[in-house]
Amino acid sequence: MDRIMADNTGEGASGVPGGFLELRGVTKRYPGRVALRGATFSIPRGRIVGLLGPNGAGKTTLIKILAGILGGYEGTVRIDGQVPGAYTKSIVSYLPDRSSLPHWMRISDAVAFFSDFYADFDRAKAMELIGRLRLNPAERIAKLSKGTCEKVQLVLAMSRTAGLYVLDEPIGGVDPAARDVIMDTILTQYCENSTLLLSTQIIGDVERVFNSVIFLRNGEVILNEEVDAVRERYKRSVDGLFREVFKCC
């Protein structure tokens, strides 16, 4: 399995060299630890890609680099041809793995804050999503359950008209029924010309939305493949392949 997968890293899963998002040899070291080891891949516009790996594989590290909030890495990252910085932050919508919203805010304050901060934020869309997800705009962030807080963060991230959405574990804290609602929300809000990279460990419920998947193990990209090709080549679902590859992790 390892040998087969080694053939499936590198250029984009679509086989298209070059893309909207490009990583070449990205290595990130923390003191005493290497979180990413030469990560190389390319994603064209208009793709929904699952970034999959067990705990500590480097998913959050990679996503923070793309969000422009983590530097000090080796290799190159290009988003729409630019290194992470002010321009890429203006076109990248980031959903963090932990809530970064001030606890004193009400949901409506968070919407107003995002609306002031991001030129591409669509307030009407946010309010519509809040209604659809049955959130109460008057509720304080401090009082929200983990899953409800995730829904709020998702609303905020998906209400931007971004070129790249990077969503770090958007469904980690919600029940299976809510996962479907969240994934449907992502699918309906995502515009065809955008690129979406979503990290998760809950694969079975969400693999239907992915065009392709990237497996990260110990900071290394060990698979970068179209979902249909995974099913055909390995005769398994992405979830099945993930369980097999990572059963010893």
Ligand SMILES: Nc1ncnc2c1ncn2[C@@H]1O[C@H](COP(=O)(O)OP(=O)(O)OP(=O)(O)O)[C@@H](O)[C@H]1O
């Ligand atoms: N600030 C930090 N300082 C030192 N080590 C870190 C730091 N952040 C992450 N690491 C380490 O880097 C590695 C990758 O962590 P990362 O959070 O990117 O993985 P992950 O795939 O997102 O994991 P999880 O699914 O558990 O969230 C881990 O070994 C982690 O302990």
